[in-house]
Amino acid sequence: MIKTSIASALVLFCTSVSAQVAPESALQVQHPERTLFTDIVDNEGTLIAVGKHGTIVTSDDGKHWQQAQVPVQSLLTAVTSLSADKSWACGHDSSILFSSDKGQTWQIQQFLPQQQKPCLDIEFIDPNVGFAIGAYGMFYQTEDGGKTWHKRFIDDFVHPDDKDYLRELKEDDPQAYEEETQFILPHFNRLLTQQQQLFLVGEMGLVAQSLDMGKSWQRLDEFYPGSFFSVASYDDEEIIVAGLRGNAFIANIDNLEFRKIKTPAKATINSLVNFENKTYMLANSGYLFGYEKGEVDSSQLSSGHAILSAVTFKNKLVLATEKGLKTWEAKK
Template sequence: MKSACSIPLWIGMALFMSLASSAKQDRLAAQPAVLAPLAEHSLLTDITILPSNRLIAVGERGHILWSEDGVHWQQADVPVRANLNAVSFVDASHGWAVGHDASILHTQDGGASWQLQQFLPELDKPLLDVVFESREHGIAVGAYGLMYRTRDGGTSWEAEFHLELLDEEEQEYLLELKQDDPELYAVELTAILPHFNRIFVADNQLLMVGEAGFFAISDDFGQHWELLEPFYHGSLFDVAVTAEGHWLAVGLRGHVFLSEDEGESWQEMVLDSQATINSVIVLPEAIYLTGNAGLWAVSTDQGQSFVFSTEVDGRAIVNAVPFQQRMILATELGIRQLAQQSQKKP
């Protein structure tokens, strides 16, 4: 099960890409993450809760933490030091984490130990999100249209390129280039697509958002895609479906969009903040938004309006999960906690 975050190339590009540079230790081989006493206070970029109620958080320098109570955290042994951006579990035991150097990690014991399935430092590109529909079938996506698929639980990962994720003009350009200049065509394949920031599993449909207003949907777990007409020209960093079946997309500079007709039309919501929004967390009783500059917003009317506040010393909140009447936050300062119904006005 996927919690809502995978840190796309943001939290201020300078902050995150500086971390990427620091992770380039030895590009020839993966190096294990260092066990750090203060790992739970370092930048964490995703968090999820397992059916067993174990919490798993991932972040910079290959840090993966787990906790049974949300208070005491243990750092797992991880075979790579790359910054990790997203974590997703298909059940209480089997999960995957993805990050820089197109790294893909797998656990079979609920996050206590991890194995490296893919490490491609030569690409110098991060994977930003990962989802699975079963223990065997999953997709990882990332910067510049990176997309990998596995049908064997990650024993092998195959790169995919979907022409239908480009607009008609770009498709025509690529097809002409394939005939006229095969070498340039091969180069363009690695850069023409936008960053794929987030995938959301909505029943039998995938919703994927990304850079420059990119929004695509799939009815067959990403084997074919439909590109939606842009309704916003800035980057989108998360998408979710409310209890009423409405789509909620969020992104740069506090932009929040609501669609009540599955993407046919969109209404921009007003949020009293221009901070970038990183994640949407949909619960039965409320919808939460997390963002940079400590952004924390709550809606109790299915996304029609939000009450805004600033938390954790104004530092970035990347994601959150509910746990025992609390919200456990993955932030720029590590793990933080809030009361689940925090609706403090600024």
Template sequence: MMVKLLSSVAALLLTTHIHAESAVVPTPSFLMPLAEKAVLTDLIRVNEQLFVAVGDRGHLLVSTDSISWKQIQSPVQSLLTSVYFSDDKHGWAVGHDATIIATQDGGQSWQLQQFKPETDKPLFDVLFVDSSHGIALGAYGMFYRTTDGGKTWSDEFHLELVGSEDREYLKELQETDPDAYLDERASVLPHFNRIYQHSNVLYMIGESGFFATSSDFGKSWTRHPEFYNGSLFGLAMTAKNTLIAAGLRGNVFRSTDLGQSWQEVQLNQTATLNSVLTDAADHVYLTGNAGTLLVSRDDGLSFEPVETKDSKAILNAVAVKEQLVLVTEAGIRTLALKKPE
């Protein structure tokens, strides 16, 4: 349906420079009167007075109070799956057609940086460490890097992220049949669903229990043993430095040693979980399909349901004072949080 519903030093690091130009010219998004009720997939709280949400048909919405939203024209109509800001002014959004768009004025205008419909692959997440250095990733191990704020993007392949059985095969193929090697390389990696940074460490999760970490902003990676055989979509660190990962069929895991070991958290529901977030009170929230919203008040040891108004899938949320602002398959929703009795 949408990205969140779809589902070492590098032995080899191949880089091909990709420029923003594409043979196919994208069509800008339409300004729609009900854009805030359309399918929205991600949002970010940039600061106290700026919120940005993205979604289907290239929709971009901004708000100064998380209540009233204004649509901003996007240079594409592709489904946008993730949005990230490095500061109050500089932001990026990624999505289908390997699309990358950017803003330098706090979301008031957006420029195309990459559009590659010929790949037939979506980007799922984007992360910047500052206004120049960023990473975008997605289906079948797509991995792009920029060092100039997105003026140019480089396509990277990290052999250390390939499973051990396929790694030797790829090395041999590279020597014996370079063309076949490039074909295999394009599909040998799992989908990269989420990249998350805490301190100086990057955490990446994906399809089939994929989990990897990097301490040099993704120049080299360590792929860790799978602790779950299904896809993972959400990841966040709690105030007590506990990692919470969530994914298909209501599976949730927590790690108190920065991902070295994981323990399963038992839930009484099986809806796919799309994101993990925290609030100022150190509560942990899980959003999911079928209107699923769960909260933990004990650092992720247990979760209880939060009543929502309908069964629309919740893709992500941000906590704002005593409420959650949700992006759902039916647009933006605001949910007042009840204090525990």
């Protein structure tokens, strides 16, 4: 998942600059916690953050960070954990990494720089079944914990007439089919599992729902034409989607009739996190918009650095920003 317009620009950058065919290990640096970070997760008391040039760092206290051994130098965009021995990260070069030791060391499960497509989010619904999504409709699925990843083309988002054409093309000319479908779909930016359903958001107002764990998808009627970078649960009954220029919407999970949330600034919202009974929208220019029961308040980092992600840790938020990792505590 890329979380900001900064990272979105890097999506475009990757289409013109290809990584080496063979991966190179991330460089070990003196202060790895000061670079661009795109995502962060709490793995049973150990924080794992991923970011620029294949940098992955871990911490048990949110203050002192250790750099992990990572076999790629690709920009990493997302990280997820199910347990101490099961973490995954993904990023540019269609890279997918796996760690069995709380993020200390990582192994490559997939690395396809020739595709020039970044993976933008990765989620697992159990130790075996997971999804990796990204630019131009990238959609990979695994049923063995990532040992093998299978590419899928989600034709549910294609016009019915085009479906027939693509079906015939796949049978008659598989190579032409691959070329035709390479850039036909929008970017898939973020994936959410909620109440045995999957929600997918992305470019050009894409909000889609799957009731069968990704086997089929239904795109919701468009209610906003811009890109969404994040989707998250607000409570057990509602979800929030958010994206460009501070646009955010909330809906009941049963009817999915989205209504607008008024935010106090037009800063692109990159990620959502639940903290102290609020859902915080983490945005460019250092904004944190706190949503609770229809009301929105606003805080801002003095640095103004874009916030790409965050995680609740020891009664504080640990923020992944464009200039490193920071802790933040809500004002009482």
